[in-house]
Amino acid sequence: MMYEQWVSAYGITAEEKVFIFIGMFFFIAAFLFITFILISRFTKNNRQQHEVALRNHFQRSLNAIIIMETTSAVPDSSYRFKIESLKNVMKQSSFARQVMANQLVALKKTISGSSSKILERIYIELDLHSYSIRKLKRGSWKMKAQGIRELTELNYTDAIHSIRNFLTANNKTLREETFLALVRLDQDKPLSFLDHYTGELTPWMRINIHYHLSKSDSRRIPDFSQWFTSSNLDVVLFSLSMARQLRQTSAVTKLPELLSHSDVRVVALTLETITELEAYDLADVVAEKTATFWNNEKISARLVRCLGRISYTHEHKQAILTYLDHPDYNVRFYAAKALYTLDDEARNMLQDFNRGMNGILSGIINHISEPLLQ
Amino acid sequence: MWNIIYLVVNTLILAYAVTIAVSYLVLAIISMIEMHAYIRRNYFIDYKYILSSPFAPGISLIAPAYNEALTIIDNVKSLLSIMYNNYEVIIINDGSKDDTLAKLIPAFDLVKVNYDLQYTVATKPVRGIYKSRNRAFKKLTVVDKENGGKADALNVGLNFSRKDLVACIDVDCIIEPDALLKMVKPFLEDRTVIASGGVVRIANSCIIEEGRLIEIKLPVSLLARMQVLEYIRAFLLGRMAWSKLNGLLLISGAFGLFKRETALKAGGYNHKTVGEDMELVVRMRRYMQDQGQRYRVAYIPDPLCWTEAPSSATILSRQRNRWARGTFETLSLHKKLFFNPKYGVMGMLSYPFWFFYEWLSPFVEFIGLVFFLLLVILGQVNWTFFISLTFAVYSFAFFISMFSMLAEETSFFKYTAKRDIFKMIAVALLEPIWFHPRVVWWSIKGNYDLMKGKKSWGEMTRQGFVQYKRKEKVA
Numbered sequence: 001m002m003y004e005q006w007v008s009a010y011g012i013t014a015e016e017k018v019f020i021f022i023g024m025f026f027f028i029a030a031f032l033f034i035t036f037i038l039i040s041r042f043t044k045n046n047r048q049q050h051e052v053a054l055r056n057h058f059q060r061s062l063n064a065i066i067i068m069e070t071t072s073a074v075p076d077s078s079y080r081f082k083i084e085s086l087k088n089v090m091k092q093s094s095f096a097r098q099v100m101a102n103q104l105v106a107l108k109k110t111i112s113g114s115s116s117k118i119l120e121r122i123y124i125e126l127d128l129h130s131y132s133i134r135k136l137k138r139g140s141w142k143m144k145a146q147g148i149r150e151l152t153e154l155n156y157t158d159a160i161h162s163i164r165n166f167l168t169a170n171n172k173t174l175r176e177e178t179f180l181a182l183v184r185l186d187q188d189k190p191l192s193f194l195d196h197y198t199g200e201l202t203p204w205m206r207i208n209i210h211y212h213l214s215k216s217d218s219r220r221i222p223d224f225s226q227w228f229t230s231s232n233l234d235v236v237l238f239s240l241s242m243a244r245q246l247r248q249t250s251a252v253t254k255l256p257e258l259l260s261h262s263d264v265r266v267v268a269l270t271l272e273t274i275t276e277l278e279a280y281d282l283a284d285v286v287a288e289k290t291a292t293f294w295n296n297e298k299i300s301a302r303l304v305r306c307l308g309r310i311s312y313t314h315e316h317k318q319a320i321l322t323y324l325d326h327p328d329y330n331v332r333f334y335a336a337k338a339l340y341t342l343d344d345e346a347r348n349m350l351q352d353f354n355r356g357m358n359g360i361l362s363g364i365i366n367h368i369s370e371p372l373l374q
Numbered sequence: 375m376w377n378i379i380y381l382v383v384n385t386l387i388l389a390y391a392v393t394i395a396v397s398y399l400v401l402a403i404i405s406m407i408e409m410h411a412y413i414r415r416n417y418f419i420d421y422k423y424i425l426s427s428p429f430a431p432g433i434s435l436i437a438p439a440y441n442e443a444l445t446i447i448d449n450v451k452s453l454l455s456i457m458y459n460n461y462e463v464i465i466i467n468d469g470s471k472d473d474t475l476a477k478l479i480p481a482f483d484l485v486k487v488n489y490d491l492q493y494t495v496a497t498k499p500v501r502g503i504y505k506s507r508n509r510a511f512k513k514l515t516v517v518d519k520e521n522g523g524k525a526d527a528l529n530v531g532l533n534f535s536r537k538d539l540v541a542c543i544d545v546d547c548i549i550e551p552d553a554l555l556k557m558v559k560p561f562l563e564d565r566t567v568i569a570s571g572g573v574v575r576i577a578n579s580c581i582i583e584e585g586r587l588i589e590i591k592l593p594v595s596l597l598a599r600m601q602v603l604e605y606i607r608a609f610l611l612g613r614m615a616w617s618k619l620n621g622l623l624l625i626s627g628a629f630g631l632f633k634r635e636t637a638l639k640a641g642g643y644n645h646k647t648v649g650e651d652m653e654l655v656v657r658m659r660r661y662m663q664d665q666g667q668r669y670r671v672a673y674i675p676d677p678l679c680w681t682e683a684p685s686s687a688t689i690l691s692r693q694r695n696r697w698a699r700g701t702f703e704t705l706s707l708h709k710k711l712f713f714n715p716k717y718g719v720m721g722m723l724s725y726p727f728w729f730f731y732e733w734l735s736p737f738v739e740f741i742g743l744v745f746f747l748l749l750v751i752l753g754q755v756n757w758t759f760f761i762s763l764t765f766a767v768y769s770f771a772f773f774i775s776m777f778s779m780l781a782e783e784t785s786f787f788k789y790t791a792k793r794d795i796f797k798m799i800a801v802a803l804l805e806p807i808w809f810h811p812r813v814v815w816w817s818i819k820g821n822y823d824l825m826k827g828k829k830s831w832g833e834m835t836r837q838g839f840v841q842y843k844r845k846e847k848v849a
Contacts, residue, residue, distance in 0.1 A: 010758055019762035026766070026773035033776040037783045037795060044787075142414050149418060173415050204562035207427040245428055329492050367490035372505040 054089070054099045061086050062107065062122070069118045083125050090126065101128050105153040123154040136162055141171040148174075152181040160185050167193055176205060183212050191222050194235050201234035206241060213246075225251035228258060236266055244273035252279045259289055264299060271302040275309045283310045287319040297328035304331060308338025317346045324353050324361065336364045380754070387742050394731050395770055402777050404615035409675045409785055412614075421555040424562070425457055431538040431561065433461040433554055433631070436531030437545040438524050443472040447481045449545050452585025454513060458554040462513045464531045465545065469498075469521025478516050483508045495529040495642035498522035503534070524627070525643035525650035532642050535634055542651075544628045544681065548577055548587050553678035557631045560672035568658055568669045569632045571625030572678035573609040575788070576602045578685055587680055592794050595685040599801050600809040602683075607778040610675060610785070617673030621724035623659075625671070627651030629679035636661065636669075647707065648829070649700020656708050656720075663717050677786055691816045698820025699828065701733050736817035768806055775802035 007017070065082050090097045101123075108119050123129055128150070135147025136159075144166065151159040163185070166178040183190045190213070213221055225248065227239035240258070243251040251273070258270040274282050286306055293299040304323045311317055320342075323335035339350040354361040367373060424430050435453055439446055446465075453463045467475045478484060484504035491500055497519070504516040519530055528542050539561065543549065553572065560570045578593035593599045616622040625632075630651065640661040643650045655671060662669035684690035705728060712729065714721035749755045779798055782788065789798070 012758055012762070016759055016762040019759075019766040023762070023765035023769040026769040030769070030773040030776040033773075033780045034795075034799060037780060040783055041792065041795070142417065145418055173418060177418060202563050202565070203429060203431075204559065207423050207429050207562065210427060210429060211423040241429065333490075363488075363490035366488035370488045372485070372487050372507065373489060 050095070051099055054096055055103055057089065058086070058100050058103045062103065062119075065122060066115050066118050070114065083122070086126060097128065097131055100126065101131065101150050104128070105150055108153050120155050123156070129154070129156050129159070132156070133159060133162060136166075141169070141174045144169075145171075145174045145177040148177045148181045152177075152184050155185070157185050157187070164193075175199070176208070179205060180208055180212060183209055184216070187220065189222070190216075190220055194227055194230070194239075197235060198232055199234075201232075201238045206238055209238075210242065210245060213242075221246060223250055224248055225254045228254050233263055233266070236261075237269060240266065240269045240273055244269070244276045247277060249277055249279075252277055252281065255279065256282060256285045259285065264296060267293070267299055268302050271299070271306045275302075275306040278309060280310050280312060283307065283312060283316050286310065287316050290319050290322060294326075297326070297331050300326060300328065300331045301334050304335040304338050308334070308342060311338075311342060311346075314345070317342065317349055320346070321349055321353060324350070324357075332361070333364050333367075336361055337368045340365065340368050383745055387738065387745075390730075390738050391767065394735065397727065397731060398611075398774055401615040402611040402774065402781075404618055405611045405613075406777075406781055408614050408618040409610065409781060412675055413785060419559070421552055421559075424555050424558065425459060427459070430458070430460050431558065432536075433458060433539045433541055433558065434531065434535035434537040434634070435461060435463045435541045435543060435554075436466065436528055436535065437463065437543050438466045438468050438527030438531070439470065439474055439545045440468045440521070440524075440527075441470045441472045441474065442545055443470070443474045443477050445546060446474050446477055448585045450478065450482070450514065453543075453545075453549065454511065455551070455585075456549060456554055457551045458558075460537075461554060462515060462535075462537065464534055465514070465516045466527040466530050467516060467518045468523070468527040469519060475516070475518050479504065482506045482511045482514055482516075484514075484516055489534075491530075492533060494533050494638055497526050497529045497533065500530060523645050525645035525647070528650070529642040529645070532634060532638055538634060539631055540634045540637065541629070541631045542627065543630075543679070546682065547574075547628050548582060548585060548680040549629065550587070550676075550678045550680075553629070554631075556674055556676050556678060557629075560670075560674070561631070561633070564670060564672070566668045566670050567633075567672045568636045568662060569625055569630060569655060570672040570674060571613070571622070571630045572674040572676060574605065574626045574628045574679045574681055575609075575677045576605055576683040577680035578683055580680065590788050590790075592789055592791075592797055593683070593685070596801075596804075597687065597690060597809075598683045598685045599797065600805055601690075603775055603778070603798060603801050603805060604809075605683075606782050607775060610781045611774070611778050613673050614675055616724065617671065619719055619723065620670055621719040621727075622671045622673055623656055623720070623724050623728060624652040625655050625673075626679075628681050630655075632658070644707070646829075647700055647703040648696045649704045652700060653704045653707060656704055656711075659720055660708065660711070660717070663720070675785065677788060687812070691812075691819070694813055694816035695820035695823060698733075698736070698817040699824040701728065702821055702824055705729055705733055736814040736821075739814050740818055771806040771810075772802055775805065 006012075012020070061082055065079060068079050068082070086100070090100055104119055104123050108116060111119065132147045132150040132154075135143045135150075138144060138147075148163055148166070151163065160182065163178055163181045166174055167182075169175045169178065179193065182193055186192065191209075224239040224243040224246070227235050228251070230236050230239070236258075242248075255270055255274055258266055261267055261270070271286070274286060286303060289303060293303055300323060304320055307316055307320050311320065317339065320335050320338050323331055324339075326332050326335065336350055339346040350361070350365070354365060435456070437449075437453060439449075442449065450463065450465060465478065467478070483506050485507055486502045487505045489503040491503065499520050501518045501520065504518065506512065506514050515534070517530055517534060519527065531542070532540060539558065541554065541557070557570050557572055560567045576593060576598060577587065578595060578598040579591045580587055581589035581591065593602060613622060613624070627650065632654070636658050637654065640654070640658045642654075644653045644657070647653050659669065659671065684693055705725070708725070711717050711721045711725040713726060717725075746755070746760075776799075779795075779802070789795075
């Protein structure tokens with residue numbers, strides 16, 4: 001009524017009414033946002049305080065349990081009592097259960113040895129493993145991934161079969177969590193999923209898998225050359241880089257084949273692997289490839305670097321020498337560096353070449369002989 | 375006749391206002407969704423895996439320095455303590471007139487070395503390359519060159535680097551210790567990524583110690599506070615959406631990570647524009663499209679870089695003048711993109727958006743104001759219409775600012791003090807009438823200066839973080 005009076009008093013037109021309506025709408029929406037921000041801040045603070053209180057309580061109890069378990073003189077009843085009191089607190093809310101699970105995961109990352117095993121046992125005794133497994137059945141991918149992370153961190157190997165179901169999940173993060181869980185939990189064949197894997201294996205996954213493998217028992221690390229012939233290019237690249245990084249000399253015999261691979265990334269990585277593994281036996285094979293890859297400057301640069309590491313005959317050095325004429329600066333640079341660092345004979349070959357070419361490589365030679373640039 | 379002109383101008387301005395408002399609203403909603411998806415995706419990420427990995431790609435941090443003698447030592451120390459394994463710091467002394475180089479040499483025990491530098495991208499001559507004799511500073515290289523401007527200095531860094539990725543940064547910025555770990559992740563997840571950018575935040579009044587951000591505070595200066603809101607809006611509500619649409623044209627010059635090979639193949643930074651940061655991104659994208667290669671420009675919503683915003687109107691006017699000139703220079707250099715379907719999202723969406731709603735908007739606003747004043751003089755103003763329209767526009771501006779505050783609150787939540795919310799609400803209410811008209815004026819002035827042939831950056835004197843810290847201590 002008042003609005004209508006106001007409208008007629010000021011002679012407001014239909015167009016103006018629309019603008020007033022829009023203005024009111026955005027103002028009300030803005031104030032709703034402000035209310036939301038204030039409520040969010042209030043609840044965030046409360047939640048944070050509650051979480052800190054719970055965490056402190058759990059931490060004290062966990063410390064006490066770990067001490068009890070490492071001291072054989074303490075009776076079992078005390079341990080039981082502590083566990084039951086923790087269960088009672090966790091019964092109160094799923095929030096408390098989640099705080100406890102987070103606390104165990106965080107502690108597990110910082111503790112090793114027998115204390116770590118105690119944490120794994122507490123996780124099961126508090127029935128938190130069931131809580132994590134229930135998460136695997138939830139609709140949200142984030143909850144599933146969280147469940148997988150908890151089960152993995154607390155080394156619950158019985159969950160492998162449930163986790164394996166997510167190998168083909170649509171969500172990328174969930175799939176990645178599954179791979180990492182299998183790498184960590186599967187004691188016999190941690191990378192068996194690679195046998196039939198057809199998806200993408202990004203450098204990010206490579207970093208994650210390498211991290212977990214490097215932390216685990218070296219006996220669990222598979223021979224990566226078994227996947228050199230995989231039909232999935234990403235798997236081949238991954239296996240090559242792992243073989244190189246983990247210095248698997250058993251892979252050397254399978255490398256020459258890969259120098260004829262149709263994908264240049266595989267060839268480049270193979271040359272890097274031969275370099276890292278210092279596979280002297282393959283020097284002849286690599287030297288033979290000089291003509292094949294001359295026009296590809298990236299492969300050529302890797303090839304001369306490789307020869308710089310594994311050459312031992314005059315012919316090999318001669319092969320490097322041809323690259324001093326290469327049109328690409330980087331290839332010339334690495335060829336000069338390879339000769340400079342190989343031995344006296346190679347170094348003399350480099351100096352002779354430079355003299356013959358009126359000192360065209362003097363800049364590069366000065367650079368590679370500079371101690372502070374090594 | 376007068377009625378026809380009145381109707382046409384009114385309709386055009388109204389149509390423009392409606393489309394710009396709808397665009398901003400759509401971008402804000404996409405940004406909000408994408409940002410929360412990013413937070414959910416990264417909930418499980420442990421960045422320390424990258425830190426210790428031999429598979430992490432090498433990064434060259436390129437930081438041009440011009441007359442930075444006052445703070446250069448602290449800045450370099452800060453850059454050398456970034457959390458990343460495989461990286462180097464390249465400081466380019468761009469012919470400083472002060473003693474920037476003279477301060478660096480003894481502080482880091484530098485000596486000249488015989489580096490065979492290739493001028494893959496043409497630059498001003500390099501006078502010397504310095505390395506440290508102290509193994510603790512092995513990652514550091516200082517390149518001394520003749521003055522040629524920021525773009526020229528960055529090109530020297532591109533020529534010098536042999537790493538896969540180059541991070542181009544402002545030497546006086548505060549980089550978060552884990553910034554490189556976060557910035558490199560898009561390159562690891564997607565091989566088609568050619569560049570990634572992060573959020574730049576304002577560090578005025580924050581507590582900084584030895585190049586490290588200790589405590590985040592809202593700036594004391596009202597002008598700087600206005601810029602805080604402006605930056606949150608631009609970075610959290612704009613660029614995130616453009617990244618999702620793969621149409622991002624600008625990665626801030628303060629901190630961006632690029633694939634070196636692509637940057638070099640595209641021709642490096644263009645030293646003929648003052649908007650070299652945007653121009654490089656556009657050119658890299660154009661290069662990839664022309665080559666028919668798939669690519670993506672990624673964006674990280676985490677606050678990774680903190681910079682000092684101008685707190686005086688004079689300095690701010692120079693900065694905005696330069697931004698306006700840089701925008702127009704880039705748009706005119708790449709006018710071929712305008713509604714060109716060959717360039718996909720960039721040609722059909724990003725470029726037209728930048729043209730109509732970034733470059734053209736100050737002119738439309740200015741013309742609108744002149745037209746309004748003319749109507750006032752002629753006594754043709756329908757005041758109720760004017761008031762209702764102004765109310766709608768003002769409330770929309772306030773709404774968008776509050777939306778950005780909501781995005782900040784539900785994501786990175788950096789301004790934790792309760793009173794900061796109320797301060798920011800006051801800023802949002804004041805900004806459209808106190809700050810925005812000045813920004814519009816500075817942009818128009820920038821375009822006018824460009825027409826007159828102005829090419830310089832304009833002197834950017836800074837108060838300096840260290841200076842602020844001293845003030846704090848005295849207080």
